[in-house]
Amino acid sequence: MRYVGRVPAPPLDLFVDDIYSLSGVPRHPRLNVPPMPSAHLFINLGGPVRLYDSDPSVPPAVLDDGWFMGLWTRRFTIDHPSPVRLVGVHFKPWGLAPFAGLPATDLRNRWAPVDAVWRRAVDRIRNRLAEAASSTAALRLVEDELRTRLTGAPAHGLPLAQHVGRRLETSFGAIPVRTLAADAGVSGNHLAAQFKTHVGVTPKRVARIYRFARLILSVDARGPVDWSRLCHTAGYFDQAHFSKEFKEFTGHTPTQYLDLRRRFPAERGFPPDSGPMPAE
Template identity: 75%
Template sequence: MEYVGRVPCPPLDRFVDDIYCLTGVPRHRRMNIPPMPSAHLFLNLGGPVRLRDSDPAVPPAVLADGWFLGVWTRRFLVEYPARVRLVGVHFKPWGMSPFLDMPASELRDRWVPVDAVWRRSVDRIRNQVGDIASATETLRVLEAELLSRLAEAPSRGLDLVLHAGGRLEMSDGTIPIGALTARAGVSGNHLAAQFKAHVGVTPKRVARIYRFARLITSVDTLRPVDWSELAHAAGYFDRAHFSREFKDFTGHTPTEYLALRRRFPAEPGFPPDAGPMPAD
């Protein structure tokens, strides 16, 4: 499967990590996706994609057109069709906020059809990119769509979230939340309320996900792994807490995860594979 992506132009780069095309035959049909510091937009140009929550009480979904995924606080499973053709957006955790007229809290741990948010837009976008062979041109169309939908004036509290969220991103979630509130001159409750409105979760939760992402991306499966050293470098100072969170986020112990990664190495130059892992 081929991944072609790029960082969009300003001002989109304040809200989007990258836009991309995913095409071809997947090496693994079923992927286990841990929480990562991102929200997503998917426009599906191929066969249906199946999503399954790690919470067994949540019914699985079959998604054929387009859907938004908010920030996830637990893992979920995606099952690709035999051949994939998908256009996507990796938003920063707060990145969906200026594009959607709804609180981000309504998208926490949820997938929502694009047409439920952007009325009657999926068919139009699919028609624009459906016959385009070039990934570069497809990404140009997607970038233009995002620019046309970017709110001219930031909604209340978004600037605060951008500033605080940027510091969490730069520190990989290790900066104390008290330092964020002191720097911003606001109370912890106010910052938490703004994060829930624009991210869907509290800054403490965002910090946890950034910290976990730092740990996952620092694993070098070609060398012996000192989990205590990696955990400490990522900001985990309690080994028991680290072990519990790792199992919650991946469904595996660190040892099991490492064995899985060594059995199924990540594809070079394939950003989505930094966190997701085969489930088959």
């Protein structure tokens, strides 16, 4: 499967990690996706995509044209068609707020059709992408769409969530939330309220996800893995805490995960496969 990515120009880069396209036949059509520090936009040009929540009470979804996903705090499974043809956006945890026009809590652990957020937009966007001469041209079209929607003054509280979110991003969640609140000159309760509005979860939860992402993306299954060293570097205070969170976020013990990675190696040069993993 071919991955082409692009970091957008300022000021979109304050809100978006990358815009990307996926095309071709996936080596592993079904992926188990752990919580990662991203919200998403998917514009699908191929067959239906199926999404399965790890919460058994949530029914599966079959998505055809385009959908948004907010920040997820639990794992989910995505089942790609073959071949894949889609264009996506990885938003920073706070990055979807300026574009969605609704509280981030409404999209936490949820997906929503593009037209439910951007009225009567998905067919126009899909038609333009289908006519794009190349993957690079398609990414520029999505970047232009985002740029036209980033207008006006930021919503109340978004600059605070963005500032604190950036510190969590650069520290991989290592700075205590009380320190972040004190440095910003606000109470912990105020900071948590603004995060819930613009990110969908508390800063403590975002810190957990950044910490886990740092660990999971540092695992190199091609050689021996020193889990004790990795969990210490990522900021886990003990092995038991690390093991519990790892199982919660991936559905596997560290040993099971490593075995899975060795049986199904990540595709070289394919960044999304560093976090998501094949579902057996």
